[in-house]
Amino acid sequence: MVRPPTQPFSPVLLVLAGLGALFFVLPLAGLAVQMPWRSTLQILADPGVRTALELSLVASLASTALACLLGVPLAWVLARLRFPGRELLRGVAILPMVLPPVVGGVALLLAFGRRGLVGGPVATATGFGLPFTTPGVIVAETFVAMPFLVITVEAGLRSMDVRFEEAARTLGASRWTVLRRVTLPVIRPSLVAGAVLAWSRALGEFGATITFAGNFPGTTQTVPLAIYIDLDSGRLPVAVVLSLLMIVVSLAVMVALRGRYLGDG
Secondary structure (H helix, E strand, O other), X not given: OOOOOOOOOOHHHHHHHHHHHHXXXXXXXXXXXXXXXXXXXXXXXXXXXXXXXXXXXXXXXXHHHHHHHHHHHHXXXXXXXXXXXXXXXXXXXXXXXXXXXXXXXHHHHHHHOOOOOOHHHHHHHHOOOOOOOHHHHHHHHHHHHHHHHHHHHXXXXXXXXXXXXXXXXXXXXOHHHHHHHHHHHHOHHHHHHHHHHHHHHHHOOOHHHHHHOOOOOOOOOOHHHHHHHHHHOOOHHHHHHHHHHXXXXXXHHHHHHHHHHOOOO
């Protein structure tokens, strides 16, 4: 077992590290102090709250599945192929990570809205429109969450030893067999980590969702949107309960997967 090198004691670094930790801990402590513990179950049993929770779970899982379906092939192309414009494509693929979410929502409206680049002809031909629907929520969450999966899976593909794939091909394995039996198992930690990050981002998505899908209870109102409405309407206890619940769920998932898939440091 390799022991980490001994670091010299630095009081200044320790103080700054402590302040950095407090910067994250104090907001959580504020939520815990304001938490209406006695009425938590009653709040969670409210039909509107349950509907928002169910919609958030369904939409975030659906967007994660869609991100995997589209993001893994895109990550493979970025990691393995060489072609003009690859860096531009990579930049476009991860752009939603740094875009203001509202800007992403506006871009989605102009692409998939009833008067959008793609949505307009589709709406004219079929009458179907994505904005202000549950599928619209899934599309908005996928748009902001998929870059986390792409960048993580691409890193996994770049770091794997391609000789495993080459050996499988020399033994007569087809492309799909190599992908299914060699490539995906080898990059499983990166794939799981990327999917978890994408799911967490989708679960907390607000700006693109409210811009593209609106805020309609039972149809597009996810938990972050419900929190915003509860705060705006003076229902602070409900907002606190939902906020702390999202924190607990996200933290539990990240901690549970940390040692196995994200490295235990």
